[in-house]
Amino acid sequence: MLSEKTECGVYDSASVFERLPAGKRILPQAGSSAMMKWIDQALFDDLILANSEQTERMMRDVSPFLTEVLPFIPDAVLQYRIYHNETEHTNCLDCVRVCFVRNAILFSISKQTYPKTSYRISCCGDDDLQHIDNYSRTKAHDGLTAPQRIGKLSKRKVEEWGEYQTQYYRNLERINEENARAICARIARLGQIPDVLWGKDRQSGTIERYGLSYSFQVERTGVSENIRLLRFGHSLDAFLEMARPYESELPGKSEAAN
Numbered sequence: 001m002l003s004e005k006t007e008c009g010v011y012d013s014a015s016v017f018e019r020l021p022a023g024k025r026i027l028p029q030a031g032s033s034a035m036m037k038w039i040d041q042a043l044f045d046d047l048i049l050a051n052s053e054q055t056e057r058m059m060r061d062v063s064p065f066l067t068e069v070l071p072f073i074p075d076a077v078l079q080y081r082i083y084h085n086e087t088e089h090t091n092c093l094d095c096v097r098v099c100f101v102r103n104a105i106l107f108s109i110s111k112q113t114y115p116k117t118s119y120r121i122s123c124c125g126d127d128d129l130q131h132i133d134n135y136s137r138t139k140a141h142d143g144l145t146a147p148q149r150i151g152k153l154s155k156r157k158v159e160e161w162g163e164y165q166t167q168y169y170r171n172l173e174r175i176n177e178e179n180a181r182a183i184c185a186r187i188a189r190l191g192q193i194p195d196v197l198w199g200k201d202r203q204s205g206t207i208e209r210y211g212l213s214y215s216f217q218v219e220r221t222g223v224s225e226n227i228r229l230l231r232f233g234h235s236l237d238a239f240l241e242m243a244r245p246y247e248s249e250l251p252g253k254s255e256a257a258n
Contacts, residue, residue: 035084036094038106038124044080050090058096066098069109072153076100079108079124099124102162105169109158119150121161123169131179132172133221140171179221186223190216211242 039047049055062078069076079099083092097108106124111117126132144167147160190196190205198205203218208230216225233239 035086036081036127037084038079038081038099038127040079041077044082047082047091049093050085051092055093055096058093062096062098065111068111069098069153072155073098073100073109073158076109079106081124097124100162102159103166105166107162107165117151119153121150121158121165123165123172125169126172129172129176131176131183131221136172136175136179136221140168140175142171144168144171183218183223186216187218210244211238 066076066078076098077100078096080096081094083094084090085092097110099106099108101107107121108124110120110122112120126137144164147157147164150157150161187202193207195209196205196207204216206213206215208214211230211233212227213230214225214227216223229242231238233242
């Protein structure tokens with residue numbers, strides 16, 4: 001769904017969840033479309049979670065890794081990805097990651113031990129970019145050269161990957177903005193057509209003229225469109241009805257203009 005305001009994707013956990021009195025649930029702000037959000041420790045401490053046992057296990061698992069990372073990323077902290085169920089008004093911890101902020105972007109660092117020990121740094125903020133998909137993520141890597149993988153942690157390697165992922169995220173922001181502008185332009189153009197039959201959320205609609213139907217639907221990265229025949233015919237009259245020219249093409253219009 002098209003948002004009224006294009007989000008910049010800059011990390012700000014306080015802008016994602018409203019802080020309520022301690023002991024109450026923390027719900028996404030009105031208008032927030034994503035059900036998954038990253039929050040910091042302060043917001044997490046105020047949550048009542050539906051999966052408390054799993055949360056305790058995840059916390060035990062991640063704590064040693066935070067200790068391992070701190071000598072190389074002194075500002076690393078735990079960040080929590082929360083799933084909010086709008087129907088049941090409950091919150092669940094989806095995962096907890098060791099994270100840090102560079103260039104106002106939230107990054108996470110993870111570790112794998114098979115087949116060899118290696119570390120991966122990735123962006124967390126693309127949840128807030130409403131007009132991207134997996135193709136957008138692939139496209140955002142075009143023209144970028146990734147540093148060598150991290151086999152052994154060092155501050156230099158962390159900063160190299162942080163810079164690389166910053167460039168990737170800026171490309172992703174640009175793609176998000178381009179998609180948002182394209183959607184807005186198409187909706188604005190449709191808004192100038194008087195016989196559009198809009199859907200209730202103005203994210204879809206149809207135009208029916210002379211036996212033809214044009215329909216559209218706002219998608220995540222653009223507007224999907226379709227044209228179909230409303231009726232079939234085999235006579236000259238049916239053809240002339242569906243092939244009726246625009247008013248500007250009617251005989252006499254161009255002559256009158258001259």
